[in-house]
Amino acid sequence: MLTISVPATSANLGPGFDSIGLALDMQLTLQVLQPSDHWQIDHPFGDEVPTDERNLIIKTALTLAPDLKPQHLQVDSKIPLARGLGSSSTAIVAGLALANELSGQQRSLDELLVVATQLEGHPDNVAPAIFGGLVVSTAVEQQVHAVKLPLPSLFASVYVPNEELLTSVSREALPANLPFKQAIAGSSVANTLVAALATQNWEVALPLLEADQFHEQYRAKLVPALATIRKTAHQLGIVGTYLSGAGPTIVTLGDYGQLNELQQKLQTNSTLTGQYHLLPVDAAGLKVQKS
Ligand SMILES: Nc1ncnc2c1ncn2[C@@H]1O[C@H](COP(=O)(O)OP(=O)(O)O)[C@@H](O)[C@H]1O
Numbered sequence: 001m002l003t004i005s006v007p008a009t010s011a012n013l014g015p016g017f018d019s020i021g022l023a024l025d026m027q028l029t030l031q032v033l034q035p036s037d038h039w040q041i042d043h044p045f046g047d048e049v050p051t052d053e054r055n056l057i058i059k060t061a062l063t064l065a066p067d068l069k070p071q072h073l074q075v076d077s078k079i080p081l082a083r084g085l086g087s088s089s090t091a092i093v094a095g096l097a098l099a100n101e102l103s104g105q106q107r108s109l110d111e112l113l114v115v116a117t118q119l120e121g122h123p124d125n126v127a128p129a130i131f132g133g134l135v136v137s138t139a140v141e142q143q144v145h146a147v148k149l150p151l152p153s154l155f156a157s158v159y160v161p162n163e164e165l166l167t168s169v170s171r172e173a174l175p176a177n178l179p180f181k182q183a184i185a186g187s188s189v190a191n192t193l194v195a196a197l198a199t200q201n202w203e204v205a206l207p208l209l210e211a212d213q214f215h216e217q218y219r220a221k222l223v224p225a226l227a228t229i230r231k232t233a234h235q236l237g238i239v240g241t242y243l244s245g246a247g248p249t250i251v252t253l254g255d256y257g258q259l260n261e262l263q264q265k266l267q268t269n270s271t272l273t274g275q276y277h278l279l280p281v282d283a284a285g286l287k288v289q290k291s
């Protein structure tokens with residue numbers, strides 16, 4: 001039996017738009033059950049997600065290896081769709097790993113990253129989904145580079161609203177251009193955040209998670225929970241809240257005890273009716289097991 005698992009990812013980390021991402025310990029698992037006369041994928045996502053070749057996992061596998069023989073597959077996942085936890089990236093990475101294994105053409109993880117980035121459109125979710133941990137990446141003019149930073153000893157408080165927000169819809173809220181001065185400020189914040197993350201200087205890193213200039217202010221109207229959670233966290237002396245990916249999930253990074261306290265306080269707020277998770281970082285990324 002072939003089993004592939006891929007972690008959820010939280011992208012951007014504030015100012016690292018389309019570039020920084022963190023793998024979280026919430027997994028999608030794909031099992032290859034047996035060969036079949038047609039492609040079939042059983043999954044827990046309901047009627048809107050196809051169970052045949054139109055499914056993103058199978059479609060991705062066939063993009064990489066068009067001659068694959070049909071299989072009966074099964075997906076288990078607690079990663080919510082279209083909530084800013086990288087579900088489409090888990091599907092793409094799982095599909096590429098499936099093609100790699102079934103076709104016998106072993107592409108390296110770096111090669112998979114290039115294809116995954118082309119399919120997803122940006123590398124910030126697919127890179128940590130493949131490599132695990134905290135990854136800084138860039139994809140400009142087909143050149144993809146990813147650098148894994150030291151594993152942060154932080155937990156993530158994850159608030160998942162009940163409503164979906166497709167990444168494509170959330171990107172429509174972004175401006176076509178930024179004033180030069182704002183771009184410089186945004187870039188200096190992002191550069192310093194990366195340096196602080198690389199040296200595990202949380203005193204500098206955590207406030208910078210809240211200093212984005214590239215996307216949060218434009219998306220704020222789509223995600224009212226961001227301001228609510230940030231304000232509640234500040235009242236408790238906790239800094240480090242940002243919009244996860246394109247939203248609507250809100251993540252706060254910090255130590256376990258503080259985040260537990262934060263979640264207890266948030267749960268008393270009647271406007272926050274979504275789901276809560278307190279997750280460690282996933283260190284491993286993509287895993288392939290044969291038994
Ligand atoms: N495991 C999966 N299998 C099939 N399709 C998936 C899967 N995960 C995500 N998708 C597709 O990706 C869409 C969500 O992608 P996106 O808007 O980028 O949100 P997210 O922030 O969760 O990545 C879903 O509506 C669905 O069409």
Ligand SMILES: N[C@@H](CCOP(=O)(O)O)C(=O)O
Pocket residue numbers: 009011012017018019083084085086087088122124125167170171215244245246247
């Ligand atoms: N940088 C992208 C990240 C999208 O992440 P997702 O988890 O919402 O798919 C963006 O902010 O649009």
